[in-house]
Amino acid sequence: MLRVGIIGATAYTSLELIKILLRHPEVKITYLGVRRTDRPRISDIFPTLKNLLDLKCETIEQKEVPENIDLAFITLPPTISMQYVPLFIQKSIKVIDFSADYRFRDKSLYERWYKTQHTDSKGIETAVYGLPELFREKIKKARLVGNPGCYTTATILALAPLLMKGLVFPEDIIVDAKSGVSGRGREPKEDTHYCECNENIEAYSVGGHRHSPEIEHILSMRTNQKVSIQFVPHLIPMNRGILCTIYAKPKHGMTVGANGHSPFSDHEVHKLYKEFYGNGPFIRLKEGHETPRTKDVTYTNFCDIATKVTENRIVILSAIDNLIKGASGQAVQNMNVMCGFDEKTGLL
């Protein structure tokens, strides 16, 4: 049995992680760490876990590394994570970090957006970006994985095939993203008050959102071109789910419903995605006129994708559960790859 710990156990993502791990036949949750000193039971923080997991949470304030774990999921906020991760790595504990602290290969990019000096250069160099559909081989050998952001997961999965194949321009890509409120985190703030979110939709961070540079960085690295996106996120009155509507410009003249040889027909593009994602167990491609609905992916680790070639642009729609494929499900998927389990274990 792999012994796992969750450091930052009171986050919404941690609740989802626990629910998945409780079903995982190869792992046992042996440690829960929180930035509190009162040792609450996890089932007092999340009553839904009562009789499922009644473990007590230990304090991490002293920065002591638990002895009884083989792998740590770290769900602390960005700039905090990097204070803890090296301690675990030094004890030969594998780490999957949920924050942005290990997603960038370029330290300066991180520092510009998170306005903090990165304290773990070594970690940032060795960490692997935890998107198995694109980096599976690297994750297999990794000891430290930077789990991707939620919006970034949906966007990168949607764009990778077209960019890898060089079918669309890498710049002037429009990403209009929509997310449920759990993406905002658990802390009570004015903008997560029920009456501020309910019966309302609004855009935010229009000037620049932290996921923008992450998306551009990873896609540029992986597809060898300078990717530049326009990213506008919106808050939707629902608990969970992300839908990204992406508009990319085809490199050659487009044809709508053309013969089987033009790369810019719905048929050909669909085929491209099918081949690119092969047997990747968590990518589902919609057929015909169907578009992805977040309700079909919530509570699952699936990413549903649809593509539509129109007169001017290729529209790609991509739906995930921000807490699962956008965080905890993906983390378990990474763990499965790192530890040699079937990639679907605990997730289907």
Added chain:
Amino acid sequence: MLRVGIIGATAYTSLELIKILLRHPEVKITYLGVRRTDRPRISDIFPTLKNLLDLKCETIEQKEVPENIDLAFITLPPTISMQYVPLFIQKSIKVIDFSADYRFRDKSLYERWYKTQHTDSKGIETAVYGLPELFREKIKKARLVGNPGCYTTATILALAPLLMKGLVFPEDIIVDAKSGVSGRGREPKEDTHYCECNENIEAYSVGGHRHSPEIEHILSMRTNQKVSIQFVPHLIPMNRGILCTIYAKPKHGMTVGANGHSPFSDHEVHKLYKEFYGNGPFIRLKEGHETPRTKDVTYTNFCDIATKVTENRIVILSAIDNLIKGASGQAVQNMNVMCGFDEKTGLL
């Protein structure tokens, strides 16, 4: 033009008050007071008011009474209100207070439930309970009105006819109440976080809610019997609206669908309510099998009521908008009565 001020202008009830008053042909909002020192525009706090009311809010920290108002709506929390109300009364400004501070005629009852000594005995003696359907004549002559609680308005209006007529036992009355989240107020707290309220329903204050003694107190006073209720409120995933489902025990053997002479037929009970509320412009009685829906009363000052005689109990259903008939609409209705305007002005 009657000049009105709102003291506590950042509350949800204040926003509703402003929207109603802007439509009222006889009044002008000349003063907004807040417990802040930064003099924000009200339309910065409530962007929906931009171009409708851009007045700046004045600080009330110094407890100075504005000179330019004839009537004050005070929307401060309980125990705070009573520090301000006497100052206004002394300046001959009429006051409608939204808190519980002036709802009780019995000081000790207030002190037991709000755990604070009441500092304005004189006010508590002279104040009138602001439920026009029951206390219209007193309100006409009042200088100080204690605006009722939201749950209490719905419950008292539902029960008054049956209790006045002595048709039901005044004890063992069950009141199962349901309210939208705006009833919780504007301050961000764990239990008003969108993800805690959405897709969820729960009861609270099961042991005793502050509206319980208020309901019993007012109904006992008005109907000359010792009224005792069992009151359990629930939080519903919607912005606004209250539905109370009330179960009262008929005093004599009941008859379901009987002849026209038994007082306990749907027909007779309906007639009783019709006569009791006469031309009260804001009570609407449902007919036949229709039950009140909160969506039919939200954004209005109506209270929709239905009664159903069953084998064992009389069931009364009562729906209001907690922010309007449960607070701000009722306050304007009280103002209309106090100032000699048609009771419906600004409200229909």
Added chain:
Amino acid sequence: MLRVGIIGATAYTSLELIKILLRHPEVKITYLGVRRTDRPRISDIFPTLKNLLDLKCETIEQKEVPENIDLAFITLPPTISMQYVPLFIQKSIKVIDFSADYRFRDKSLYERWYKTQHTDSKGIETAVYGLPELFREKIKKARLVGNPGCYTTATILALAPLLMKGLVFPEDIIVDAKSGVSGRGREPKEDTHYCECNENIEAYSVGGHRHSPEIEHILSMRTNQKVSIQFVPHLIPMNRGILCTIYAKPKHGMTVGANGHSPFSDHEVHKLYKEFYGNGPFIRLKEGHETPRTKDVTYTNFCDIATKVTENRIVILSAIDNLIKGASGQAVQNMNVMCGFDEKTGLL
């Protein structure tokens, strides 16, 4: 492997059933039957199942019994079920029926409420009521189980301990029930239109709801007294979840917070429930001031219960997921008991 079939595969409860069964290590779904002739894939009807179950649905119009199943879950509407169930019983296939057709032991009671003559008297006599917490031993030996209604499950589980122990009067029990909209079924109707349900709450079937006689019938039978309840259901703007708030009258003078020997203290009542439900894996009792929240039970087979002794009544709160413990989870729990599996299999 136990081979199971679902007859009526397009219902919301069928989707939940499939999701649970896909995780059940002892069963395999080998047959899906629908009242259609076009043989759709189940993943076309429920896109969330794509890549999880792509089985085609067979028509049941001809009333042919499939050869490849050992146990059938029948999710057809009441009065339709009883046309199919006997066909399966005759072929020695175990049946768990979701409708009301096999819940009553008294045929006339069924016929009065469902206004249809029951065509399977033998079935009605031999069927067992599928509430394991109360009827586990009978279910073990049953070949035909009538799966309880959703409201009835929540209500019976809440009241059984107090009634069995004779601590409350069996009449004048008030049951105020609240349910999410999935309880209304999948068919588009005016009253399930998003805009009619959202931001609204209303009571319905105030005069009498079909679950009323079912609750009274089962509780009367099981506790040997004539139980009579006042049941009023309400529609809540959420997908799923049921909360019942129940008010029962204690048989002796009540005491609030009394010594440890009075049966009517919170402590003693809590103890009674703990003993009554013993190791029943799906009943969770709330402690202290906590009340059940539907969000803690949705997507689980748990029933969370809290009890509160007040001056006048004992208030019992009971929360379940109407689709899981109120239908499909309970059905799998029954299957586990009937087939000798651990009762929790597939459900935790």
Added chain:
Amino acid sequence: MLRVGIIGATAYTSLELIKILLRHPEVKITYLGVRRTDRPRISDIFPTLKNLLDLKCETIEQKEVPENIDLAFITLPPTISMQYVPLFIQKSIKVIDFSADYRFRDKSLYERWYKTQHTDSKGIETAVYGLPELFREKIKKARLVGNPGCYTTATILALAPLLMKGLVFPEDIIVDAKSGVSGRGREPKEDTHYCECNENIEAYSVGGHRHSPEIEHILSMRTNQKVSIQFVPHLIPMNRGILCTIYAKPKHGMTVGANGHSPFSDHEVHKLYKEFYGNGPFIRLKEGHETPRTKDVTYTNFCDIATKVTENRIVILSAIDNLIKGASGQAVQNMNVMCGFDEKTGLL
């Protein structure tokens, strides 16, 4: 008093129309027409109107034109409207039509998208597009107004200033639109079932939505260039509200936060919009980092707009209430202009 009638009185837009007109001091609702023969009271169809308007609805099946109206609001579906409108025009009754039947100046464009031959060529030639901010002078003299679509209103208002000034390319404009469910209409269908819409977001009509040609047609006409947009609408889990996020490409090199002379700074663009919309009473421009929230415009006739100049594109955000500024409020605004009332009457 202007006597008005509503033909198609059971639509959601008709309910909103009635609520606005009941507050309008210059008009009286004298006629309600429906495609039914049972003469229901409007307050039976919309219980919220009880005691506000209890008028009976007359049948329009015989196509008789009522004698007692001066102006007709026609809220019938497209292709049906055009069967009725000429009858009213012939009787010198002014008409404001809510459908698409009179929005296009090009008959062939209408016929291509609505797949029906237009039967009222004369009407289509003389009708005026009912967007006062752009066509006020024409509306003043109009006898027949085609009330714009909801998405089109939000989009055209957002883009007009930039296109009129020639600051952005008229092609490759991306319009990502989001709407509440009332935009789908009142009829119960699978895709408006509460459980299908709640906790979900999805795109639809990705290949082409009927509002696309309308937007291009009107903007092309008004700004004298061939405007081509990519339009993707999405269904949002809320009752009402539309947010459009629009991405337009600036014609010259862009500068972020430049000096006051470049036309492509936030400051200059904001100034452009301010000048363009002048004293138009219903356009509100957001300042600084604020973005439009649909909750600030619902239940009002306002359109809130924000513009943001980014590295690559100009992002314009536009929020309206689909039922008010997107339909009924705009219709009353048009009526005010047509009949010489202050444009804000009944709307503020």
